[in-house]
Amino acid sequence: MSPDFGRHLRKRRAAERRFRWYGIAAITIALGVLATLFFTLIREGYTAFVQTEIALDVHLDAEIIDPDGVRDPEKLSRVRYNRIVEAALIDAVGGPGAVDPAGLDEIVSSGAQFILRDIVLADPGLIGQTVRVWLPTSSNVDQANKGYVSRDLPQSQRRITNAQFDVLDRLEAGGRMQLVFNSALFVNADSRQPELAGLWGAIVGSFYTLVVCFLLAFPIGIGAAIYLEEFARKGRLTDLIEVNINNLAAVPSIVFGLLGLAVFIQAFGLPRSASLVGGFVLALMTLPTIIIATRASLKAVPSSIRDAATALGASKLQATFHHVLPLALPGILTGSIIGMAQALGETAPLLMIGMNAFITEAPGGLTEGATALPSQIYLWADSSERGFVERTSAGILVLLAFLLVMNGIAIYLRKRFERRW
Amino acid sequence: MKMTTMKAESRVNVVDATATGIAPEAKMTAREVRVCYGEAEALHGIDLDICVGEGLSLIGPSGCGKSTFLRCLNRMNDTIEGCRVIGSITLDGEDIYDPRLDVVQLRARVGMVFQKPNPFPKSIFDNVAYGPRLHGLAANRHELANIVERSLKRAGLWEEVKDRLAQPGTGLSGGQQQRLCIARALAVDPEVVLMDEPCSSLDPIATARIEELIDELRESYTIVIVTHNMQQAARVSQKTAFFHLGDLIEVGDTEQVFTSPRAQRTRDYITGRFG
Numbered sequence: 001m002s003p004d005f006g007r008h009l010r011k012r013r014a015a016e017r018r019f020r021w022y023g024i025a026a027i028t029i030a031l032g033v034l035a036t037l038f039f040t041l042i043r044e045g046y047t048a049f050v051q052t053e054i055a056l057d058v059h060l061d062a063e064i065i066d067p068d069g070v071r072d073p074e075k076l077s078r079v080r081y082n083r084i085v086e087a088a089l090i091d092a093v094g095g096p097g098a099v100d101p102a103g104l105d106e107i108v109s110s111g112a113q114f115i116l117r118d119i120v121l122a123d124p125g126l127i128g129q130t131v132r133v134w135l136p137t138s139s140n141v142d143q144a145n146k147g148y149v150s151r152d153l154p155q156s157q158r159r160i161t162n163a164q165f166d167v168l169d170r171l172e173a174g175g176r177m178q179l180v181f182n183s184a185l186f187v188n189a190d191s192r193q194p195e196l197a198g199l200w201g202a203i204v205g206s207f208y209t210l211v212v213c214f215l216l217a218f219p220i221g222i223g224a225a226i227y228l229e230e231f232a233r234k235g236r237l238t239d240l241i242e243v244n245i246n247n248l249a250a251v252p253s254i255v256f257g258l259l260g261l262a263v264f265i266q267a268f269g270l271p272r273s274a275s276l277v278g279g280f281v282l283a284l285m286t287l288p289t290i291i292i293a294t295r296a297s298l299k300a301v302p303s304s305i306r307d308a309a310t311a312l313g314a315s316k317l318q319a320t321f322h323h324v325l326p327l328a329l330p331g332i333l334t335g336s337i338i339g340m341a342q343a344l345g346e347t348a349p350l351l352m353i354g355m356n357a358f359i360t361e362a363p364g365g366l367t368e369g370a371t372a373l374p375s376q377i378y379l380w381a382d383s384s385e386r387g388f389v390e391r392t393s394a395g396i397l398v399l400l401a402f403l404l405v406m407n408g409i410a411i412y413l414r415k416r417f418e419r420r421w
Numbered sequence: 422m423k424m425t426t427m428k429a430e431s432r433v434n435v436v437d438a439t440a441t442g443i444a445p446e447a448k449m450t451a452r453e454v455r456v457c458y459g460e461a462e463a464l465h466g467i468d469l470d471i472c473v474g475e476g477l478s479l480i481g482p483s484g485c486g487k488s489t490f491l492r493c494l495n496r497m498n499d500t501i502e503g504c505r506v507i508g509s510i511t512l513d514g515e516d517i518y519d520p521r522l523d524v525v526q527l528r529a530r531v532g533m534v535f536q537k538p539n540p541f542p543k544s545i546f547d548n549v550a551y552g553p554r555l556h557g558l559a560a561n562r563h564e565l566a567n568i569v570e571r572s573l574k575r576a577g578l579w580e581e582v583k584d585r586l587a588q589p590g591t592g593l594s595g596g597q598q599q600r601l602c603i604a605r606a607l608a609v610d611p612e613v614v615l616m617d618e619p620c621s622s623l624d625p626i627a628t629a630r631i632e633e634l635i636d637e638l639r640e641s642y643t644i645v646i647v648t649h650n651m652q653q654a655a656r657v658s659q660k661t662a663f664f665h666l667g668d669l670i671e672v673g674d675t676e677q678v679f680t681s682p683r684a685q686r687t688r689d690y691i692t693g694r695f696g
Binding site: 233234302304305306307308309310311312313314315318322323327 | 495497500502525526528529532533535537539540541542551552555556602605606609
């Protein structure tokens with residue numbers, strides 16, 4: 001063995017070792033970034049999944065609620081329940097005169113009166129009795145209870161006054177304060193009050209949008225891909241179409257939003273902020289992804305399978321639908337779901353068609369005003385209240401959870417339908 | 422009187438002495454067949470008759486056009502972009518390139534087995550049943566099962582797979598897969614079976630089995646086989662046609678072609694000077 005040979009061998013081994021270290025370093029960096037992202041989001045956002053509630057013994061005074069004693073639901077729903085809530089709060093902290101009354105009305109969430117109203121409407125027999133109810137606090141109190149408001153700051157620089165802290169201490173001492181799972185985050189739509197704002201409206205809006213997007217993009221995309229790959233004569237025209245589809249996949253999404261605004265809303269007169277239009281726009285954006293993924297999976301099916309079917313007398317259509325398409329299905333499904341996941345996280349085009357509006361109810365249909373998860377996050381990120389800051393992170397976590405579920409489904413389908421030969 | 426004829430052509434060196442037009446038993450005839458891939462001509466006018474119940478081998482070096490010619494016989498070349506076939510090919514006197522002819526029916530009558538075993542990634546049963554289902558050959562499941570059994574028996578595979586018909590065809594060994602492909606082709610009851618180097622990806626034992634099978638099948642089907650292996654041609658066919666550079670150089674009884682070839686190029690190829 002010549003000395004040259006040995007030297008070459010050493011060099012080769014060193015190169016291989018180096019490359020392995022590069023790979024390990026790259027993966028470590030990637031995982032580190034991902035871990036940082038999740039750590040930050042969870043640290044910022046986990047408190048949004050709980051909400052401070054206080055227990056009040058509410059006296060449902062018949063004099064205030066139903067002075068005529070007729071139990072008319074119409075009248076019952078127009079009572080000013082916040083007065084009753086405030087009275088109960090004063091009782092809870094030691095009666096009138098025990099605390100400074102200034103700022104008492106900012107302790108309990110402004111949504112508490114509606115909770116009380118619903119209790120009374122559900123069971124008018126409670127009128128005249130005293131019931132203990134757990135009511136959500138306002139966002140400021142919630143943040144203070146979670147430890148985000150420092151008592152060391154001068155009073156003028158914090159959102160909770162000394163008098164309010166006094167009230168909170170008394171409630172705490174009386175065992176009237178607790179942190180519970182924040183179901184409002186999942187059942188409410190958007191609100192100006194952080195403690196009442198939830199993701200339900202955005203989830204429904206995103207769902208409608210994705211359904212429209214899927215129903216349009218999936219069949220059209222797969223149909224186009226099958227035609228281009230299996231049936232179309234290869235030539236200048238198909239080359240041109242192919243180049244354009246690839247370009248379309250690289251067009252910035254906000255351009256699709258502008259297109260949707262100009263075509264669907266201006267020209268066709270479809271309503272603004274509607275999930276129908278959102279679905280149209282996202283379908284345009286997802287189409288190239290689905291077409292490219294489908295064509296790639298069709299191409300990956302060995303031509304011997306097409307030959308086998310053709311030689312048995314199958315037409316092109318039969319060969320494609322009996323053999324090629326089933327074999328390409330795992331790839332098609334994976335590509336489509338990844339396209340849909342992309343559409344779920346897309347914000348820019350939705351901003352152009354008004355799906356970032358302030359909407360306080362879950363949309364009841366495709367043409368009603370709606371927001372979507374990413375645009376809801378965008379809206380909350382714009383708000384300065386501390387309650388919205390944590391909700392922004394929580395919203396991102398929920399969106400990521402949906403994306404993880406969708407990717408999980410893609411992996412499952414791939415494994416389920418994968419065939420070997 | 423079985424014979425294969427060739428038309429005298431300047432390019433064709435040798436003319437079969439007994440050639441007298443179309444032989445009465447000719448199952449398929451090719452006249453002046455030219456095939457172009459785009460601008461390039463791959464076959465330069467082939468005249469060849471294929472007779473009923475005979476095994477015909479197409480031999481020649483790589484790229485000589487023998488596979489291209491084979492694929493003309495059931496119009497598989499239609500699936501290749503830019504491929505044009507000129508000339509006439511008939512099956513029982515009917516022009517198979519006639520636009521009125523149904524290509525589905527043609528391929529049901531002229532079956533094909535490929536170089537690499539290509540079973541569908543489905544069960545053994547479904548592989549064989551695909552053709553009959555496609556052409557509606559079976560009225561019910563019972564009949565279909567009969568067709569599958571008969572085809573597998575003819576392909577000599579029945580005993581090996583009868584207990585596992587529901588298992589994937591792709592799980593069989595290479596030789597078994599190829600016999601499955603033959604069974605699949607036989608299931609639609611073809612008159613002619615085309616085989617494109619059916620043993621080239623198999624080991625010697627599997628090859629021997631397939632060769633035996635081809636010999637048996639000759640009794641009921643007209644078989645055209647493309648092969649690289651001259652011993653194989655000698656073993657399985659009665660007629661041999663030698664192709665070179667897109668021309669048909671010589672065709673005749675297998676024994677005659679191998680023992681006393683009339684053309685110099687055939688002799689050179691058979692004795693291993695090129696190819």
